[in-house]
Amino acid sequence: MSDFPLFPPGFVLGAATASYQIEGAVREDGRGPSIWDTYSHTPGLVAGGDTGDVACDHYHRYPRDVALLRELGVGSYRFSVAWPRVVPDGTGPVNPKGLDFYSRLVDELLAAGIEPAVTLYHWDLPQALEDRGGWRVRETAERFAEYTAVVAGHLGDRVPRWITLNEPWCSAFLGYSVGRHAPGAREGRGALAAAHHLLVGHGLAVRALREAGVREVGVTINLDHNLPATGSPADLAAVVRADTQHNLVWTEPLLAGRYPATEEETWGELIADPDFRLDGDLELITQPLDFLGVNYYRPIVVADAPHREGDPARRVATDNRYEEVRLPGARHTAMDWPVVPGTLTDLLVRLKDRYGEALPPVYLTENGSAEDDEVGADGAVHDTDRVAYLRDHLSALREAMDAGVDVRGYYVWSLLDNFEWAYGYGRRFGIVRVDYATQARVPKDSYHWYRAMIAAQPG
Numbered sequence: 001m002s003d004f005p006l007f008p009p010g011f012v013l014g015a016a017t018a019s020y021q022i023e024g025a026v027r028e029d030g031r032g033p034s035i036w037d038t039y040s041h042t043p044g045l046v047a048g049g050d051t052g053d054v055a056c057d058h059y060h061r062y063p064r065d066v067a068l069l070r071e072l073g074v075g076s077y078r079f080s081v082a083w084p085r086v087v088p089d090g091t092g093p094v095n096p097k098g099l100d101f102y103s104r105l106v107d108e109l110l111a112a113g114i115e116p117a118v119t120l121y122h123w124d125l126p127q128a129l130e131d132r133g134g135w136r137v138r139e140t141a142e143r144f145a146e147y148t149a150v151v152a153g154h155l156g157d158r159v160p161r162w163i164t165l166n167e168p169w170c171s172a173f174l175g176y177s178v179g180r181h182a183p184g185a186r187e188g189r190g191a192l193a194a195a196h197h198l199l200v201g202h203g204l205a206v207r208a209l210r211e212a213g214v215r216e217v218g219v220t221i222n223l224d225h226n227l228p229a230t231g232s233p234a235d236l237a238a239v240v241r242a243d244t245q246h247n248l249v250w251t252e253p254l255l256a257g258r259y260p261a262t263e264e265e266t267w268g269e270l271i272a273d274p275d276f277r278l279d280g281d282l283e284l285i286t287q288p289l290d291f292l293g294v295n296y297y298r299p300i301v302v303a304d305a306p307h308r309e310g311d312p313a314r315r316v317a318t319d320n321r322y323e324e325v326r327l328p329g330a331r332h333t334a335m336d337w338p339v340v341p342g343t344l345t346d347l348l349v350r351l352k353d354r355y356g357e358a359l360p361p362v363y364l365t366e367n368g369s370a371e372d373d374e375v376g377a378d379g380a381v382h383d384t385d386r387v388a389y390l391r392d393h394l395s396a397l398r399e400a401m402d403a404g405v406d407v408r409g410y411y412v413w414s415l416l417d418n419f420e421w422a423y424g425y426g427r428r429f430g431i432v433r434v435d436y437a438t439q440a441r442v443p444k445d446s447y448h449w450y451r452a453m454i455a456a457q458p459g
């Protein structure tokens with residue numbers, strides 16, 4: 001008997017990364033600036049003043065990284081294409097050298113027997129488009145569709161799985177209301193318009209991908225499993241608001257053809273007369289998908305928190321309308337996130353219960369943990385906490401499948417330690433350690449565990 005969670009034949013076991021977090025080479029071969037270049041170069045915004053200028057130097061070292069994937073035995077690798085590498089100004093001339101990089105990466109993966117899975121937008125918006133309003137304006141959604149058509153036209157014959165957006169919640173709310181992500185805006189209505197335009201951009205990109213004839217089209221959202229801090233009516237109402245803002249804002253239009261019924265009680269007058277929503281948008285957003293990508297890391301314990309009147313940015317920010325409280329008794333990762341694997345099962349079963357047949361097959365497109373890794377005297381990284389985290393979440397995923405949720409695959413976040421957004425290089429999620437001074441890669445125990453687990457699968 002194997003100690004590893006076992007999955008049906010054909011189940012995809014993969015690993016994930018994102019462009020700005022690993023590539024570096026930000027001024028090379030015609031890449032234009034992105035909002036994350038601007039944000040990370042603004043003093044005080046990213047811990048330690050870290051930037052993605054060099055990151056894991058994956059732009060130059062991708063053959064080594066693909067070799068690590070091959071030795072790991074993954075069936076698929078999820079990476080993102082940097083829009084400003086392909087269309088440096090967000091619109092206008094296409095940069096052949098940018099396309100060529102991804103083309104070479106795809107060929108390298110295929111030669112290693114690994115299916116590429118492309119994310120088209122993992123947060124690195126061309127700065128030129130932000131200067132024209134960013135996701136607050138509809139034009140960005142239209143430009144996104146044009147860029148999608150370019151990438152799909154170039155890679156569509158070789159890449160089977162396509163993800164339009166990664167975690168639009170972060171783009172809209174961390175980017176335009178909390179200000180913890182690029183472009184660092186703190187607005188109310190602007191964030192809600194951004195959320196809508198991201199969905200419109202998704203819909204337009206789905207159309208472009210269908211026209212290009214690619215095999216599988218989906219989108220990745222980060223869903224939260226929100227638990228009330230207490231049974232008080234105020235905390236229960238806070239959970240409804242948290243659920244609306246984190247989950248329903250995406251799943252209702254994407255899967256059910258409607259906006260959340262609870263949006264008014266969540267956002268009040270900020271959502272009144274939403275003139276950014278046009279006739280026909282819902283039909284565009286609710287197109288059939290081949291899969292839903294779900295990113296999941298931790299449950300959120302939600303407590304009521306008062307409005308701060310007169311500050312519309314904070315009215316949609318998670319730190320005002322409700323707050324996250326610490327879960328007593330749970331182990332917490334280096335992100336201070338509680339580890340409760342069974343909540344992944346609950347989340348997926350709830351999703352299935354709510355949407356039934358309208359829920360497409362699911363891929364868990366990200367899951368993993370940041371730990372305070374240390375390099376041992378033997379030169380290895382014995383990350384036993386990460387191994388336990390991965391094992392327990394894979395088991396919880398298997399339980400969701402046993403309970404009837406159609407899950408097709410799992411991607412560990414992340415192949416490499418990398419630039420963890422506002423935390424800079426201070427948080428390590430990789431199953432491979434990166435020594436940023438030398439760019440040496442050291443597979444951690446979790447890499448060896450994942451490799452053995454993949455090898456133990458029946459298919």
Ligand code: FCB
Pocket residue numbers: 018021166167170222295366413420421429
């Ligand atoms: C997700 C992001 C990913 C990574 C992980 C830890 O929100 O999609 O880029 O930062 O969190």
